[in-house]
Amino acid sequence: MDESPPQEPRSLRERKKRQTRQRISDIATLLFRERGFDKVTVAEVAAAAGVSTMTVFNYFPRKEDLFLDRIPEAAALFAGAVRDRAPGEPPLAALRRLTLRLLDERHPLGGVGETLPPFWRIVAASPALRARAREGLDEVETALAAALTEAASADPGVPAADPVLLAALTIAAYRTVVTASLRRLSAGDPVEEVAEDHRARLGSAFDALERMTG
Missing domain, CATH: 1.10.357 (Tetracycline Repressor; domain 2)
Structure with missing residues (x-):
C-alpha cells in the first residue's frame, strides 16, 4: 500500500510558490530601499525571509531579479x-x-x-x-x-x-x-x-x- 502523503493540487502548489516568490521579493525590496541595493546581500534577504539562500536563487537567478522581479x-x-x-x-x-x-x-x-x-x-x-x-x-x-x-x-x-x-x-x-x-x-x-x-x-x-x- 502506498503510504506517501497525498499530492497537493497543482493549483495550490503553484499558488504557494507564487506567494513565496512575492514574499521574498517584497522583503528584498524593503531592504534595498532602506540600505541601498549594493549594500544588501542575498544571504541577508534569505535570512529576513526565513528561507535558504538556495531557495532565493531557485526563484530569482540573479540578485538584480529580486528588485526587477516584473x-x-x-x-x-x-x-x-x-x-x-x-x-x-x-x-x-x-x-x-x-x-x-x-x-x-x-x-x-x-x-x-x-x-x-x-x-x-x-x-x-x-x-x-x-x-x-x-x-x-x-x-x-x-x-x-x-x-x-x-x-x-x-x-x-x-x-x-x-x-x-x-x-x-x-x-x-x-x-x-x-x-x-x-x-x-x-x-x-x-x-x-x-x-x-x-x-x-x-x-x-x-x-x-x-x-x-x-
Missing part, C-alpha cells in the same frame, strides 16, 4: 496581448489596449504611480540594476517579436511589417512615454495630470506606429 510579467503581458487578442483585432490595437489598461489600473508596469520615482531612483543608483533593466527590455522585445511573428504567420490579415522591427519600435515608444511620465512624477507633478498626459502620449505613439505599418 520582467517576466512584462514579457508575458506584451506577448499575451498579441496572442490572446480578439479575432480580427490588429496586434497594435491589442497592445494599445494593454498599455491603457495598465495605466488605468495604476499597474507598476503602467508608468504612472506615486511609488515609481523612488523605485527607479534605486535602479538609477546601481550600475547592476541599470544593466539588468536594459536586458529586461530586450527580453520583453524578444517575447513580443515572437508573438508578432506567430500572428503574421497565422493570420493573413495581419500587416506584413517586420515583426522584429515592429517589436523594437513598440517597446522603444512605450519606454519613451514611460520615461517622460517618470520625469514629471519625479518633479512633483500631480499623478492625475501626469496620467492624462501619459494617455495622450500613448495615443500619439500608437497612432504613429499604425501609420508606419499601414
Whole structure:
C-alpha cells in the first residue's frame, strides 16, 4: 500500500510558490530601499525571509531579479496581448489596449504611480540594476517579436511589417512615454495630470506606429 502523503493540487502548489516568490521579493525590496541595493546581500534577504539562500536563487537567478522581479510579467503581458487578442483585432490595437489598461489600473508596469520615482531612483543608483533593466527590455522585445511573428504567420490579415522591427519600435515608444511620465512624477507633478498626459502620449505613439505599418 502506498503510504506517501497525498499530492497537493497543482493549483495550490503553484499558488504557494507564487506567494513565496512575492514574499521574498517584497522583503528584498524593503531592504534595498532602506540600505541601498549594493549594500544588501542575498544571504541577508534569505535570512529576513526565513528561507535558504538556495531557495532565493531557485526563484530569482540573479540578485538584480529580486528588485526587477516584473520582467517576466512584462514579457508575458506584451506577448499575451498579441496572442490572446480578439479575432480580427490588429496586434497594435491589442497592445494599445494593454498599455491603457495598465495605466488605468495604476499597474507598476503602467508608468504612472506615486511609488515609481523612488523605485527607479534605486535602479538609477546601481550600475547592476541599470544593466539588468536594459536586458529586461530586450527580453520583453524578444517575447513580443515572437508573438508578432506567430500572428503574421497565422493570420493573413495581419500587416506584413517586420515583426522584429515592429517589436523594437513598440517597446522603444512605450519606454519613451514611460520615461517622460517618470520625469514629471519625479518633479512633483500631480499623478492625475501626469496620467492624462501619459494617455495622450500613448495615443500619439500608437497612432504613429499604425501609420508606419499601414
